[in-house]
Amino acid sequence: MNEIFGVPIQALMGQLTIGLVNGSFYALLSLGLAVIFGMLNVVNFAHGALYMMGAFVSWMLLQYLGINYWFSLVLSPLVVGVVGIVIEKTMLRWLYQLDHLYGLLLTFGIALIIEGAFREGYGISGQPYELPDVFRGGFDLGFMFMPKYRAWVVLASLVVCLGTWYVIEKTRLGAYLRAGTENPKLVQAFGVNVPLMVTLTYAFGAALAGFAGVLAAPIYQVNPLMGANIIIIVFAVVVIGGMGSILGSILTGLALGLIEGLTKVFYPEASSTVVFIIMVIVLLIRPAGLFGREQ
Amino acid sequence: MNQPSKTKRTILAAVIAAACAVSMGSALAQGKLTKDSLKIGVLSDMSGVYADYGGPGAVAAAKLAVDDFGGKMFGKPIEVVSADHQNKPDIAKNVTLQWFDRDGVMATFENLNSGVALAVTALGKEKNRLTVVTGAATARLTNDACQPTSIHYLMDTIALGNVVGKAIVKDGGDSWFFITADYAFGHSLEKDTGDVVKATGGKVLGAVRHPLNAGDFSSFLLQAQSSKAKIVGLANAGGDTVNSIKSAAEFGLTKNQSLAALLMLYTDVHALGLNTAQGLYLTEAWYWDTNAETRAWSKKYEDRMKKKPNSNHASVYSAVMHYLKAVQASGTDDTTTVVKKMKDTPVNDMFAKNGKIREDGRHVHDMYLYQVKKPSESKAPGDYYNLKGTVKGEDAFQSMEKSQCPQFMKKA
Numbered sequence: 001m002n003e004i005f006g007v008p009i010q011a012l013m014g015q016l017t018i019g020l021v022n023g024s025f026y027a028l029l030s031l032g033l034a035v036i037f038g039m040l041n042v043v044n045f046a047h048g049a050l051y052m053m054g055a056f057v058s059w060m061l062l063q064y065l066g067i068n069y070w071f072s073l074v075l076s077p078l079v080v081g082v083v084g085i086v087i088e089k090t091m092l093r094w095l096y097q098l099d100h101l102y103g104l105l106l107t108f109g110i111a112l113i114i115e116g117a118f119r120e121g122y123g124i125s126g127q128p129y130e131l132p133d134v135f136r137g138g139f140d141l142g143f144m145f146m147p148k149y150r151a152w153v154v155l156a157s158l159v160v161c162l163g164t165w166y167v168i169e170k171t172r173l174g175a176y177l178r179a180g181t182e183n184p185k186l187v188q189a190f191g192v193n194v195p196l197m198v199t200l201t202y203a204f205g206a207a208l209a210g211f212a213g214v215l216a217a218p219i220y221q222v223n224p225l226m227g228a229n230i231i232i233i234v235f236a237v238v239v240i241g242g243m244g245s246i247l248g249s250i251l252t253g254l255a256l257g258l259i260e261g262l263t264k265v266f267y268p269e270a271s272s273t274v275v276f277i278i279m280v281i282v283l284l285i286r287p288a289g290l291f292g293r294e295q
Numbered sequence: 296m297n298q299p300s301k302t303k304r305t306i307l308a309a310v311i312a313a314a315c316a317v318s319m320g321s322a323l324a325q326g327k328l329t330k331d332s333l334k335i336g337v338l339s340d341m342s343g344v345y346a347d348y349g350g351p352g353a354v355a356a357a358k359l360a361v362d363d364f365g366g367k368m369f370g371k372p373i374e375v376v377s378a379d380h381q382n383k384p385d386i387a388k389n390v391t392l393q394w395f396d397r398d399g400v401m402a403t404f405e406n407l408n409s410g411v412a413l414a415v416t417a418l419g420k421e422k423n424r425l426t427v428v429t430g431a432a433t434a435r436l437t438n439d440a441c442q443p444t445s446i447h448y449l450m451d452t453i454a455l456g457n458v459v460g461k462a463i464v465k466d467g468g469d470s471w472f473f474i475t476a477d478y479a480f481g482h483s484l485e486k487d488t489g490d491v492v493k494a495t496g497g498k499v500l501g502a503v504r505h506p507l508n509a510g511d512f513s514s515f516l517l518q519a520q521s522s523k524a525k526i527v528g529l530a531n532a533g534g535d536t537v538n539s540i541k542s543a544a545e546f547g548l549t550k551n552q553s554l555a556a557l558l559m560l561y562t563d564v565h566a567l568g569l570n571t572a573q574g575l576y577l578t579e580a581w582y583w584d585t586n587a588e589t590r591a592w593s594k595k596y597e598d599r600m601k602k603k604p605n606s607n608h609a610s611v612y613s614a615v616m617h618y619l620k621a622v623q624a625s626g627t628d629d630t631t632t633v634v635k636k637m638k639d640t641p642v643n644d645m646f647a648k649n650g651k652i653r654e655d656g657r658h659v660h661d662m663y664l665y666q667v668k669k670p671s672e673s674k675a676p677g678d679y680y681n682l683k684g685t686v687k688g689e690d691a692f693q694s695m696e697k698s699q700c701p702q703f704m705k706k707a
Contacts, residue, residue, distance in 0.1 A: 010521075261514055269506065
């Protein structure tokens with residue numbers, strides 16, 4: 001028995017491993033979205049553009065200033081975070097009292113503008129970002145060749161995901177944050193600067209997207225549309241996991257990566273659709289998502 | 296003293312002026328335009344996935360041709376109009392219809408994206424206006440969907456498969472596995488190349504079809520890896536090809552297998568970087584660093600666009616120039632006359648030598664097999680290709696005997 005439905009087990013193992021790699025990308029991106037939605041109640045459509053920006057900033061740092069990957073890993077998210085602060089301070093904050101729809105429209109518009117600007121400046125084909133030398137080569141797992149860089153991606157995103165979850169759910173800062181969303185007036189009365197906290201939360205969510213962008217730069221093409229291509233899937237992940245649920249988005253991201261990987265073996269033509277089929281089923285059975293709370 | 300010489304000079308001047316007037320008058324009388332100016336259109340994807348492939352670069356190339364021609368036809372101005380079809384055949388049709396009916400555009404160029412090309416060439420036939428397709432690759436344009444008013448200038452899926460397929464099988468790469476974009480273009484590229492591989496004595500072990508803009512290709516590459524085929528053919532385009540190649544390098548596929556990109560352009564190689572793209576085989580109709588003529592033209596283009604041109608941009612220039620010369624030579628912008636002239640006159644410029652536009656609209660010219668240079672071999676920015684072989688036009692493109700073009704079949 002070394003085949004399942006005509007697919008060799010070796011091949012299947014390979015696909016599952018790759019699914020895990022892609023899943024950790026989904027997890028990292030949907031985490032940022034979940035944090036922003038959970039804390040600010042904003043559906044951040046600019047997330048894909050911020051992710052693209054993270055990749056572009058690290059490309060620019062390397063291209064123009066000769067700053068390598070490791071520094072980019074810290075600097076790019078910072079730059080994107082600052083852009084996040086500007087967006088939040090100047091535009092987003094006026095919309096908190098209004099319906100979700102306004103935040104969605106605003107961030108969607110911002111995404112279009114950012115993408116348009118990069119497209120104007122750098123064209124559509126994208127720019128190459130060389131893999132750092134440390135990551136050349138890979139491990140032979142017996143059933144597949146695992147590039148070192150992909151293993152690093154899984155490791156880095158799991159650490160960041162779990163770290164974020166820990167900070168928000170288990171620390172005092174996280175408790176302030178959650179309380180601030182629940183009842184801003186009361187928390188402010190206790191002397192906590194809620195508006196600042198909200199700004200920083202959005203910046204943090206943006207920085208997470210930027211971080212994912214840096215991770216993506218060496219393996220995918222750094223191009224202005226890279227965010228637009230992935231954002232829809234990531235939204236599906238967040239909806240399936242339950243809007244605003246942090247652990248939910250991490251677990252769903254990983255799980256959907258695996259399911260997508262399996263689809264690529266059994267029926268590759270449907271691999272870009274399978275996530276949405278699952279989304280429809282989940283919404284029919286549990287409208288609040290797998291890990292979401294009914295309101 | 297100098298009275299006579301002054302008179303002589305005046306007479307001379309008068310004679311010259313008269314001669315000029317006569318020759319100008321005859322030039323004016325020689326040709327006639329339907330409108331007050333000669334308008335040509337450049338229709339392309341200006342902002343989407345193919346914008347670097349055609350897009351603003353194609354418009355610049357067309358304008359360059361008009362400027363080099365002198366900017367005037369029979370004393371009247373030549374105008375270039377352009378539009379973004381967003382890769383949507385319905386938008387392309389609407390724009391073209393407006394151009395033909397309202398604006399008096401006599402010919403349209405570029406028309407990339409096979410869906411757009413099929414729609415626009417049909418419209419050209421209906422309105423009796425010239426449509427020149429450069430960027431689109433479907434071979435249907437000179438087969439079942441060929442039009443008497445349309446010319447397919449740059450390349451097609453048959454030529455791409457022919458050049459890469461034959462060369463690689465002869466080189467020992469006789470077992471193939473395809474990674475194919477799951478739409479009409481990918482399917483026809485896979486089929487046409489597969490046929491060539493089989494006809495040359497190789498075999499096709501299998502294929503995997505991926506959705507357009509698949510994003511991550513590692514899974515498909517793993518399947519290609521387990522097929523054990525010597526050659527993995529990439530029957531996709533643009534960003535999909537670029538991402539496939541990146542992942543292939545990363546997953547160590549290139550250690551035991553070779554990649555053949557079936558549709559890959561200079562701009563894609565630039566986007567990949569030589570480190571990743573090195574060693575890759577590809578087919579092109581034109582490359583900027585071929586000879587003094589191509590380099591000189593590229594310099595002019597680069598001055599305007601700040602980028603190196605790809606083969607599509609060069610072919611737009613060549614096609615527009617060939618059209619303008621045909622209008623001038625036939626003394627009219629009447630479509631039937633001009634198309635006949637274009638087909639009768641060989642193309643000899645920096646794009647093609649002895650190019651011939653056949654009865655079915657196929658522009659037959661030499662095609663080239665290139666291999667991407669190693670980073671150490673590249674001497675200057677943009678120095679990317681090693682020439683591996685030249686394939687004569689008649690061997691690269693589908694032969695007239697096999698053409699299913701109805702207008703041609705009637706004649707045979």
